[in-house]
Amino acid sequence: MTNITNTPAQHFPTGTVLGYPRIGRNRELKRALEQYWRGDSSLDALEAVHAEVRQARRNALADAGFARDDASIPEDASTYDHVLDTLLAVGAVPERFADAIGEEPLTLDDAFLLARGDATHPALEMTKWFDTNYHYLVPEISPSTPFRYANRDRARQVTEAGAAGFNTRPTIVGPVTFLALAKAADGVPADFAPLQRLDDLLPVYVEWLADLAEAGAQWVQLDESALVSQVLGIDERTLSDAALHAYSVLSNAPQRPALFVSTAYATLPDTAFNALELAGVDAIGFDLVRGSVPAPARASNVPLVAGVIDGHNIWRGDLDAAFAKLESLQQSGANVHASTSTSLFHVPHTLADETEALSPQLRSWLAFADEKARQIATLAAGLAQGRDAIAAELDAATTALEDRRSADGVHLPSVAERVAQVTDADLQREPFAVREAAQSASLNLPVLPTTTIGSFPQTPTIRRARRDFVRGDIDRAAYEEFLRDEVREVITLQHNIGLDVLVHGEPERNDMVQYFAENLEGFATTANGWVQSYGSRCTRPSILWGDVERTAPITVPWSQYAQSLSDAPVKGMLTGPVTILAWSFVRDDQPLEQTANQVALALRDEVRDLEAAGIRIIQVDEPALRELLPLERDRHDDYLRWSVNAFRLATAGVAIETQIHTHLCYSEFGEIIAAIDGLDADVTSIEAARSRMEVIEDLADHDYPRGVGPGVWDIHSPRVPDSAEIAGLLEAATDLIPANRLWVNPDCGLKTRGYEETTASLQHLVAATLAAREALQQAAARDAAQTVPDAAPAVAAGA
Ligand SMILES: CN1c2c(nc(N)[nH]c2=O)NC[C@@H]1CNc1ccc(C(=O)N[C@@H](CCC(=O)N[C@@H](CCC(=O)N[C@@H](CCC(=O)O)C(=O)O)C(=O)O)C(=O)O)cc1
Numbered sequence: 189m190t191n192i193t194n195t196p197a198q199h200f201p202t203g204t205v206l207g208y209p210r211i212g213r214n215r216e217l218k219r220a221l222e223q224y225w226r227g228d229s230s231l232d233a234l235e236a237v238h239a240e241v242r243q244a245r246r247n248a249l250a251d252a253g254f255a256r257d258d259a260s261i262p263e264d265a266s267t268y269d270h271v272l273d274t275l276l277a278v279g280a281v282p283e284r285f286a287d288a289i290g291e292e293p294l295t296l297d298d299a300f301l302l303a304r305g306d307a308t309h310p311a312l313e314m315t316k317w318f319d320t321n322y323h324y325l326v327p328e329i330s331p332s333t334p335f336r337y338a339n340r341d342r343a344r345q346v347t348e349a350g351a352a353g354f355n356t357r358p359t360i361v362g363p364v365t366f367l368a369l370a371k372a373a374d375g376v377p378a379d380f381a382p383l384q385r386l387d388d389l390l391p392v393y394v395e396w397l398a399d400l401a402e403a404g405a406q407w408v409q410l411d412e413s414a415l416v417s418q419v420l421g422i423d424e425r426t427l428s429d430a431a432l433h434a435y436s437v438l439s440n441a442p443q444r445p446a447l448f449v450s451t452a453y454a455t456l457p458d459t460a461f462n463a464l465e466l467a468g469v470d471a472i473g474f475d476l477v478r479g480s481v482p483a484p485a486r487a488s489n490v491p492l493v494a495g496v497i498d499g500h501n502i503w504r505g506d507l508d509a510a511f512a513k514l515e516s517l518q519q520s521g522a523n524v525h526a527s528t529s530t531s532l533f534h535v536p537h538t539l540a541d542e543t544e545a546l547s548p549q550l551r552s553w554l555a556f557a558d559e560k561a562r563q564i565a566t567l568a569a570g571l572a573q574g575r576d577a578i579a580a581e582l583d584a585a586t587t588a589l590e591d592r593r594s595a596d597g598v599h600l601p602s603v604a605e606r607v608a609q610v611t612d613a614d615l616q617r618e619p620f621a622v623r624e625a626a627q628s629a630s631l632n633l634p635v636l637p638t639t640t641i642g643s644f645p646q647t648p649t650i651r652r653a654r655r656d657f658v659r660g661d662i663d664r665a666a667y668e669e670f671l672r673d674e675v676r677e678v679i680t681l682q683h684n685i686g687l688d689v690l691v692h693g694e695p696e697r698n699d700m701v702q703y704f705a706e707n708l709e710g711f712a713t714t715a716n717g718w719v720q721s722y723g724s725r726c727t728r729p730s731i732l733w734g735d736v737e738r739t740a741p742i743t744v745p746w747s748q749y750a751q752s753l754s755d756a757p758v759k760g761m762l763t764g765p766v767t768i769l770a771w772s773f774v775r776d777d778q779p780l781e782q783t784a785n786q787v788a789l790a791l792r793d794e795v796r797d798l799e800a801a802g803i804r805i806i807q808v809d810e811p812a813l814r815e816l817l818p819l820e821r822d823r824h825d826d827y828l829r830w831s832v833n834a835f836r837l838a839t840a841g842v843a844i845e846t847q848i849h850t851h852l853c854y855s856e857f858g859e860i861i862a863a864i865d866g867l868d869a870d871v872t873s874i875e876a877a878r879s880r881m882e883v884i885e886d887l888a889d890h891d892y893p894r895g896v897g898p899g900v901w902d903i904h905s906p907r908v909p910d911s912a913e914i915a916g917l918l919e920a921a922t923d924l925i926p927a928n929r930l931w932v933n934p935d936c937g938l939k940t941r942g943y944e945e946t947t948a949s950l951q952h953l954v955a956a957t958l959a960a961r962e963a964l965q966q967a968a969a970r971d972a973a974q975t976v977p978d979a980a981p982a983v984a985a986g987a
């Protein structure tokens with residue numbers, strides 16, 4: 189780099205979006221990735237598809253009204269995950285991959301190895317990105333993890349944009365957030381934290397910024413959302429000090445674009461705002477949908493990028509109120525710019541693709557990414573030209589909002605009345621000891637019962653049959669016959685493997701939330717509203733727009749059919765109220781608690797109907813319980829109260845003999861053990877294999893009193909664990925949880941796995957369990973022989 193002048197700050201664009209959907213309007217990138225991984229296409233073909241997706245973003249945002257040359261269009265393409273992109277750029281390859289990844293530059297294949305693992309390298313862990321249903325790959329940092337500028341993709345994308353006539357704004361994860369979201373690598377000293385490596389990392393960012401400037405970037409966006417979170421285990425002062433230090437270094441970098449530090453998902457604390465300002469960053473962004481204006485912002489000279497359009501939900505919303513927030517900042521003399529509150533990668537591409545699935549009325553209440561970008565363009569015009577210039581757009585949004593408030597189905601008096609009548613008694617079951625005795629007598633299960641979490645592989649054949657049914661190529665009778673065959677095969681397989689508590693396999697579900705949304709009043713589902721969940725995996729979050737009601741049983745026929753094929757208990761399988769909310773786009777016109785209770789009452793009816801149909805074990809999954817935990821600590825108690833109560837409302841209406849299970853995964857649960865206890869489920873299965881039973885230690889520390897099924901098979905990777913590995917995990921679990929409370933199961937459902945690895949892994953799981961039971965019997969026999977010297981060991985073993 190020859191140019192060593194510090195780039196002066198440019199004018200920040202009047203309006204921008206913090207990011208855009210990355211998977212392609214028709215999931216082109218998903219398909220290209222999966223084709224490449226299957227070996228059906230080349231890396232060049234994958235790169236070509238990705239380049240088209242990148243250009244489609246630039247064009248879509250230009251069409252929405254963004255200038256091509258003022259850095260208002262973000263350059264945020266990611267082939268798999270944006271934290272992984274940053275890891276690659278700063279060369280932070282964990283030492284355990286050093287034998288497989290070495291030479292610079294780091295490549296896409298290196299990225300895929302980190303993300304997906306192979307036989308000898310377990311993949312990086314995934315966890316939730318702040319309080320969203322997006323999962324990022326967790327960097328593993330040790331005192332000696334190497335840092336060097338090792339991947340130029342973002343700079344290349346800026347050059348590519350330039351060649352197409354765009355001056356875009358590269359977006360990257362900032363150094364504080366990168367380290368705050370990382371975990372300490374295994375085996376490091378207990379007092380080591382990744383943030384201690386900030387000084388080693390910053391020179392790489394300096395080099396990266398120079399390369400971006402050289403590629404033509406006027407502005408760079410550094411995402412520092414860690415600054416708003418109180419749940420990362422790092423206190424506010426430490427984060428602010430780290431930001432002050434990091435951005436003092438970066439703003440003095442010899443060659444760099446202007447620095448825009450964005451934060452999202454909650455209120456930016458005053459201390460963090462002050463730190464960024466003092467450090468000399470050129471623009472500061474904050475979320476005014478979830479958060480409020482940091483107090484020092486109003487008196488600041490730094491350009492403020494106010495996130496007033498909700499990037500995390502799909503409502504067209506109150507545009508007038510959004511503009512009023514900008515006006516209020518403007519009136520206090522601030523230099524104000526309009527933006528979305530978060531990146532738009534949490535919402536689908538465009539409403540233009542929903543002409544069939546959604547009614548015109550519902551569509552008029554909504555805005556997906558392209559429509560939100562247009563809203564920003566409107567607000568920017570208002571900032572530049574005054575309120576009158578955008579009066580028509582503001583009025584149109586207000587009219588749509590008024591229509592939404594009074595439309596049929598939004599408020600159903602009967603539903604509100606039922607929620608109002610809920611009493612504490614509806615949330616209570618008999619004490620666990622009473623239930624345990626009754627369930628043990630009626631279910632008669634062996635010690636260490638084996639089971640699975642619900643779904644069996646969603647094979648291409650199943651997905652194709654569903655597609656054919658949706659398209660009308662096969663009729664309902666043929667589709668349901670096909671599904672019954674699937675259920676029969678799944679039951680037979682579980683018998684053959686020797687599992688104790690069976691499942692029907694969930695073949696009828698496209699998704700564990702969307703399926704329920706399709707069968708409940710108050711929801712709408714989209715045709716093409718795909719949103720990335722991780723890597724190539726996407727979901728179509730449903731739109732919860734009205735009061736929720738169940739008009740007929742949903743899962744009962746499938747569970748009943750499965751139970752008719754077996755004498756072993758078949759678990760009923762439902763998704764819990766919190767997870768249904770977390771993975772849908774939820775109405776924002778009433779408290780979440782009210783909506784959660786409506787969903788809970790619908791599920792309560794389903795739970796009772798399953799029980800009446802002879803289903804003796806019912807699992808209500810709540811994998812998103814931790815995900816919705818607010819990032820602000822002072823909101824935790826309220827959230828945990830209503831979310832736990834909603835689960836209890838859904839599940840507490842059954843007899844003592846009916847065993848309620850729940851399932852938790854995809855998050856770290858240590859922090860909410862008391863809430864897990866509060867769910868009062870008879871059995872809780874919980875993801876544990878990848879973290880080697882850490883969560884079980886937390887449960888044991890809490891003296892958790894009910895049944896627990898720590899996952900003993902990490903289902904996120906195609907790797908088949910052998911019996912010895914599962915036995916090792918079981919042994920670790922039996923050290924912490926009394927054997928009579930312990931269940932044996934995988935980490936999560938098997939929908940993303942194939943049958944080959946499913947069958948082999950479950951066989952190993954059963955073999956390890958049989959060996960563990962044998963060992964327990966022998967230990968019991970030895971104990972009995974020692975305490976009652978005359979008793980015959982065989983009698984004691986059978987007791
Ligand atoms: C368990 N998890 C879930 C989360 N969120 C959810 N909403 N659901 C979850 O299960 N969050 C946390 C975790 C991890 N996240 C995910 C997210 C997504 C998947 C996954 O496997 N997604 C599938 C799509 C699932 C789906 O909706 N399938 C539909 C449509 C299938 C489809 O694309 N059909 C094709 C035609 C098929 C063919 O020709 O073969 C088409 O329409 O073009 C269905 O089954 O009907 C994905 O592939 O991304 C897992 C974990």
Ligand SMILES: N[C@@H](CCS)C(=O)O
Pocket residue numbers: 641642643644700761809811851853936937938939
């Ligand atoms: N019952 C669901 C839970 C996933 S979190 C499944 O097995 O896929």
Ligand SMILES: [Zn+2]
Pocket residue numbers: 641811851852853854935936937
């Ligand atoms: Zn799960």
